[in-house]
Structure formats: structure tokens, C-alpha cells
Amino acid sequence: MGEDKVPLLQLLTPEGARVTGRGNSAYRKRIAGLKPEQLRGMYRDMVLTRRFDDEATSLQRQGELGLYAPSRGQEAAQVGNAYALAPQDFVFPSYREHGVLQVRGVDPVDRLEFYRGTDHGGWNPLEYNAQVYTVVIGSQALHAAGYAMGVQRDGLVGTGDPAKDTAVVTYFGDGATSQGDVNEGLVFAAVNQAPVVFFCQNNQWAISEPTTRQTRTPLYKRGEGFGIPSLRVDGNDVLACYAATQEALERARSGGGPTFIEAFTYRMGAHTTSDDPTRYRTTEQEEIWRKRDPIDRLRILLENEGAIDGDFEAELRAEADALGERLRERTRKLEPATKTQMFETVYATEHSIVSEDRAWFEAYEAGEPTDATYATSAPAGAASQTAVAQQGGTR
Template sequence: MVQLLDPEGRRHDHPEYGTLVADLDAEALRAMYRDMVLTRAFDTQATALQRQGELGLWAPCLGQEGAQIGSGHALAERDFVFPSYREHGVALTRGLDVRELLPVFRGTRHGGWDPHAHNFQLYSIVIGSHALHAVGYAMGIQRDGNVGTGDPDRDRAVVTYFGDGATSQGDISEAFVFAASANAPVVFFVQNNHWAISVPTATQSRVPLAARGPGFGIPSVRVDGNDPLACFAVTKAALERARAGGGPSLIEAVTYRMGAHTTSDDPTRYRDRAEEDLWRAKDPIDRLRLHLTDSGEADDAYFADVDAEAETLTAGVREYCRSLEAGPTVEIFDNVYSAPHPLVASERDEYAAYEAGFEDSTSAEGGQR
């Protein structure tokens, strides 16, 4: 398993991936630390908002910040991301205002954000289905001639994120088949957080998840998912290979979901505190902070500034969330297709008339429907 930064904050070399982080200076490492702290602050606040009844559901990413921020920093602007539903840190690295993630979970928006504004697709609640969408998009990039040209302003790649539980879905295997057959420029990034709701990874697979890739003809690598530097390095290598026309790759980032699967889940029913304590000692934020402190690349003033920025972010998240209101129901008919469609227009008109019928039925006596 590739590791470049251990839990004690010590740097390690690697014969294949060590050189890929050689250009990460103190500023780049501080940026990773900042993004991890902001992601955790946002995620913690969103979880609290759900507990207060402000969100219908939330999928926490607590403990997985290293995998998300490390890999997210390896992406080029032209690359396209297909997330599942807990890639809040990746969204942050793509420049998306993370507050825009909230309306879907509050139920005030039927779609979400503009995927093309930051090359970050909408969240997929259906487990594993988006991997096929990612492969299809990657095949489209091929057909547009934006792979293997040698022009960094033209060559592109796709990365799709999913969890260990998704690897048990047929859609993932189908995505592997199509990606390998088409030599598509796509990186499959598996966040193995050890638990598919209440089912451990060991029950789902008798071999490491990365071992599945070679069976499909896909090069694979296993990486310490709580090491942002290693996640950056392996993702950078896979993306460079994809952009150059080398085809798909599979990355298994071994991490841990410190919180619940979603806020409707109770992890105390299926795992013990000792396991959580073991992984708490491998926290990705703590290890990078240790490294920055020991190397003299960040001081107390820097950490205080990041904490203050995190507090400002969470205050804005609370205010924004509570201000969200649902739009008209007929919005569900918008953006079904990229161009106007007569059937959708007819259904929209029919539903609008149906809603208007309730308004017309108000009684003259009490104003009740």
C-alpha cells in the first residue's frame, strides 16, 4: 500500500510515486491542510443541521478528507468528476461553493448545481450507477479527440468516486468492462471506508478491492487513503496516464468512515469503539498538521487563521441553509432534456393545471380546500 506521509507526520519516499510529490512546496501542503479543515467543518455543520431538522438527510465524510482533498488537488481544470454522494471535499477542490450541496438534502432543489461550471457532476444517490455515466463521458472525450494529443490545454480525463459497497453493484463491473474495452480515459477512485452501511468490506470481497482491476485488464493501486500526499501522487499518475491515452486505472484508497453512513444510520449497532479509536489515531488532518509543524512550514498563527476561516464558513452555511425555500413544483420538468421536448411540455402543463385546481376549490365559507 502506497504511503508517503505516516500517521506521525513523517515523510517517506517511494520508488514510483515519490517524485510526483517533489513539487509540492509548503504552500501546496498548507492548501491541502486548509481544504481538509474546511471540509470537516462544513461536514460537521451539515450533520448538525440535519440533527436540528434543517436537512432531510446528510452523508458525512468525516475521516475521508485525506482521500478526497489529496486526489482533488491532482485534478486539472479540464478533467471531469463524477461523484457519488459524500464527495464534499472534492467539490471544494473543484471550486464549487459547498453550500450549493445543501438544497438537494433540504429538498428545495430537484437537481443541484450546474455540472459544467466546475466540471463536477451532480451527486448520484443510486449506488454505482454514475460509474457508467463516467465511462460514457470518457468515451465521448475520446471521440472528441481530446486524449493523447500531448497538448495539456486539450487532453482531458475523468475520475469517478464511489465506496467499497458500490463495488458489489453490477454497474461497477459493467463500467470496468466498458472502460477496459474502450481504453477510456477514466480513473475509478474507490474510497474503501470499511463499511457499506453495516456490512464490512471483508464480507463483500475476499481480496483487496484493488485486486479486482487486473481481472478486467485495468492497472490498479492500493493507497493509504488517510495520506493526502499519497492520494495526490497516485491520482496524478493515473490521470496523466489517462490523458495520454493509456486507458483506465483503479485506485483503492484505504480509509475509514468515522461517522455514520448517513444521518439515518447508527454505527454503534455494528462496530465497536476500539475500531474507531484505532482509525482516529490515523486522522488525515492531524498527520498533515504534525508534518507542517515539525518541518516549520506552518506556525500557530497559520492554524488559527484556518480555524477562523472554518468558523466563518460554518456560520455562513447555517444562515444559507435556513434561508432556503422550495421553488414551484413544476421545476421538476425543467432540464429533463437539453432542448425543449413536446411530451415534457405537455406533462408540465397538465401538472400546472392539476395544482391550479386545488386553488379553485377553495370554499367560500372558510377558505379551506
């Protein structure tokens, strides 16, 4: 596809220098007002996200987590995007948006409950305006489009009140663009002018398949095909990701509809801890992208502008070490939820069918007779499921 010829928004070079010149002046204005403490905050969240990532990977290798999806190399895309969010905005992650959740304030230990198998989610989405991890590839795009349409119908778009107008962001990878759910989400968002930002982190590998096996055109053009304003940004440039997202969110909140952003980045680690990337990509390619490390890029800028010093770095290392220790200690103490918890999280209020299911399950667990009572009160097909369970199967 000639990736080097595709238009790319970049505001911070791989060498850590601000991009100057006539181009992209509107985006440069968006970052001109960022104060040193805000840039330090971005750097801090990127560093802590990577430490979380390293610790979670180690915990999985030690048998403390069933699986884990690393985000190493994608910290700038996620943190830059999340810094543009307003408190009332709502996000729908996939299973890799650890940096977004770091900025949103989700407890690091809660983020690992899902991977440890002790909870279906790990946190209350309404507390952070952040949905729980989504494993079904691309389904969060439909969830986000639907939620955005609800926000629109609730009158929370285009009011002119910055504390009220709301936008939605959904995150997915390059491979997810081949899924029907993502394309359906784009259709619904486009025709309804829903206030949603589709943030595609193109880390160039859909597990073991390169992007060239997914598409013949740059991914941001997918959005254009649906009539959605779209652009590609340097996903290792935290400032570009921030500026592009800020513009898209302002458009969404004002009633201007959706935006598609492709953050061109690189997954420096494995797809998940069950993956071996050495089987499908070269060490030479990995080394090229290590030299484009998003954290190093921002650190160099901060050093050159006198925004950080040795004391700040030492404090941040100490904070990262404390995070690692807390993760190791508390994660190992996480206990599985009760078996009946699954009945408590289906609906917000009590539902008669779910209550009957729970009663049957509790009787079954207690070794009490279930076939007669369950067959008369449960929905059609339930009696046959009871028979399967009594024969040693699972319901």
C-alpha cells in the first residue's frame, strides 16, 4: 500500500521534536495550549500503563492470570486519545485499552479480574463512564453506536453546554475492521449522525495476519466509504492522537456526527500471552519500531523543554514500583465470584425468568430434585436441558 505515502498527521517526530511548518496548523494550535503539567501527566500515564502491562504479562506467565492481551507500543494512541475525553464522555474498549482505563481511573487490580476469571467485568461502567473489556471482536463498535444514538435522543448533543454535551468513543484493532459488527456500527452511526468516534489502532497485525491481508487501501478510507470524516494519525505520537481526538469529539458533541481515526502504530509484544510473534514477523522489523517507542519520544520532548528532571523520573519509577508490588499482592488474593453472581448481572432489576433459572440452579447445586418443578415453570426447552444436566452434561 506504500505506507510511507499515506497522509499521516504527526505533531511529534520519532526524535522527540515538535513538527513545525505550514501544514497541520489547526492541529498544532490544539496542542499549543497544553501545559507542562499536562504533558507530564501524559508521560506518567504512559509509563504506568507499560508497567501495568509488564506486571500483568509476568503474572500470566506465573499462572496467576488465564490470559492477557499486552498493549506495549500503543500507549501514545490510548493515552493521547483519553486525555481529550470529557468526564461525561463514554468509552467502549476492546480487551487491550489499558492506557485508556488508566486515564479514566479504573483500578489496576479491577482491570485484571477479567483476565484472572474472578469476575465477568471487574468494575462498574457507570462509575468511570467506561464499559468493561469486550472480547467478541468488533462488537463494541455496535454497542458504542447504539449508546451514541441513545445519547443523541436524550438531548445530550448540540446543546452548547460543555458540561452536558456528550460523545462516545469505541476502540478496535485493524483486524476488527473485517468484522461485520464494525461495519454495521459505521452504518448506524453515519446514517444517524451519531456522536461517536471510531478509534482504530492499526498495530499492523491481526494476530498473525498483516494488514496487507486485511485491506488493499488504508484503513481510514473505510470511514470515508460510509460518509464519515476520517484521518490517519501517527499512533506513536501522543500529541497527534490527542489533537485528532479532540477535534473529533468536538464535532460529535456539537451534533456534527461520527469520525473515524486510524492510529498507525505497532504492537511491540504478542497479540496475547498465548501468541508467539516470532513465528510470523522478523526481529529486524521489531527493532525498527523499538526505535519509534512512543514513551521515549515524549520523554525526549519533555527533557528538551525542561519539563522533567531527575527528581521527577525518580518519583515516577518509585510510583511504578509501588504499582507493580500492589498488582502482584492484590491480584493473587482475588477470589472467584459466587456461582450465582451470573444471575445478578443480567438485568438491572429482577426478572422472573432469570429468577426461575437461579432457583433451578441453586436446587441443582444443592442436589435437590429439579426436573419436575423446573419443567412446569421454566421456558420451553428447559426440561430437556435439565435432562442433559442430570446425565452428566452442563446446562
